[in-house]
Amino acid sequence: MSIVQVDTPGGRYPIHVAPGRLDRLAESIPADATAIALVTNPTVAALYGERVEKALARSGKPVIRITLPDGEAHKDWQTLNLIFDGLLRNRCDRKSVLVALGGGVIGDMCGFAAASYMRGIRFLQVPTTLLAQVDSSVGGKTAINHPLGKNMIGAFHQPVAVEIDTDVLRTLPPREISAGLAEVVKYGLIIDAEFFDWCERNAAKMRALDPEAISHAIRRSCELKSQVVSQDERESGLRAILNFGHTFGHAIEAGLGYGQWLHGEAVGCGMVQAAELSVLTHGLPAESARRVRALVAAIGCPVQPPDLGVDRWIDLMQVDKKTEGGTLRFILLPEIGRACFEPAPLDALKQVLAGAASAAVG
Template sequence: MAPVNVATSAGQYPIHIEPGRLQRIAQSVPGNATRLVIISNPVVDGLYGAVLRQALAPLGKPVMTIIVPDGESFKSLDTLNTIYDRMLAEKLDRRAVILALGGGVIGDMAGFAAATYMRGIRYMQIPTTLLAQVDSSVGGKTAVNHPLGKNMIGAFYQPVSVDIDIDVLRTLPAREVSAGLAEVIKYGLILDAAFFEWCERNVAQLVALDADALAYAIGRCCELKAQVVSEDEKETGLRAILNLGHTFGHAIEAGLGFGTWLHGEAVACGLVQAAVLSGKVLDLPAEDIERVRQLVRAIGCPDVAPDLGQDSWLDLMQGDKKTEGGEIRYVLLPGIGQAVVQAAPLDKVQETLEETVGNVTIERESARARETIASGG
């Protein structure tokens, strides 16, 4: 498909979406780059690091690789400092280019390292998870976590390109696929009712990683996010709707400990909670709330939230970045395909928590994952 262009204050950059893009990655590397720095984790580097380095070899530029630990719990200032240590030890200059090879954790950390090393060097996003391909790799949000909040230390810093290779999704664990699909359906909920309906009709193909279905879904999500980012790059207004489900979801992640649930799993549960709250505050029809719940179940994500204790829930949500003047602002749905950002009465939030929280297993595993294990896949 043709590249999706993202227009920002610094200019435009392309999102390339195609099978085999990894082998053609040299096409996206800036011609005046002095050094190339691949930042990845052990798992992704083991799968695709050699392929990427081979694809870069014809450029004749020095390539170094920085491997950081895998997982949300390592998306921290400590890990960031190990990246700085290597880059400074190698005396990288301002024309070096970082290549973020991995999922959202790698993309966020590598992007923040690029934003802050020598006050800013260029970087490319090469997302290898579905969630990163449809969401976190696009739009220039970079950050690390703090023990008191997710993504609280970061910067808006746009990449020079996003290169999405659909083929890499074949090696994703089933839970990662389910988590990524949560962000896919989010776009339909906030911006495109027809796309949400398409997801309902094609959920089986998406879960099965049908190439045509994936290409369409990834492309549509990138188009929608590019539109929003172009209108509101720094999240001063419209872009906040992209956080549907995230106020609840971030509370789950922080309350259980980062990495216990995948980000997309927490967001999926948060979508259900946001829909329930929307019913109480904006009269979202009960049948639409049920559609959200059924689609979350169909992608293999949890629709019941863990019991963190109501006081803990409210305290964790109070720390969300959308809180203004001590008031929690939620992304809510007047209808499927529409979203607003506003406060909600405390009693309605408490009712929502009472109705959506239950006794759930923390170390959860999607039904699809269990089926894969049972079949020996």
């Protein structure tokens, strides 16, 4: 088993990465817990619900299950209230522990509920998608969507632990694997050029879930994210680089309607656009942008953005947490392995949104 330690002002906790961790979840339940509320969706519950309930029951605590509708389209206030309904109906107190069993939507909503219920209770992340394992389950960012913007309503709330069972990836469709790999590639682009090189060499193995390759990809992604989060828990500076490709990606999701593209697919395409913008504004070599496009394609993500219209793109981007005083700011690459967080000239942005930059980069 690999253990990655996250150390932030909001909490210090381990990330356990190994096959079979679903059967050992009781080890991460605090001894003074009074009850456990398992939050999941029908798809994941059908695969792992009973198994996880049995594993949690070994802690000696009563376990209730709260099932939420599946999908990004349900990441909203109405669905969040289902968690509160279950907690209140079962008279869960401040020492109750929430367990998020699912992908990023379940993790985000369960974490937000934990941050809010009785002004904060503990929760455990058990991510079942690759994207959640390498990104959303780590770092304590929780949120729901609003029709006008993704993840605009939420809180920072760190889990007591993150339990990553690599075996669960075998049940994911290829599209979900590709979406998760976009976030893996992101870490190489923003902070570790050697890891990006490794991803280029091992793209096919990662897509095929080669045990050694996928375990390394998950572990290294968690290490890199924990390094950033430990230095900047609340995204006041350095942590913003983790949003590379996300300003474009969130606009794609909102513009098409949540759930039309998977989050990782939108981020993958957004990274291609951000690399093109970096060529125009920050001196990223055109060859590096071509490498980004080639790797995003190799992991199975779209590289051609939807035609939303330049004005619509910019309107959607204005509703972004990185926008300050109406000024759009982007995570950009002077070179692979190094990122910065700065405004971009509007004319350059329009070139990218119009598709002109793609032709220039080749």
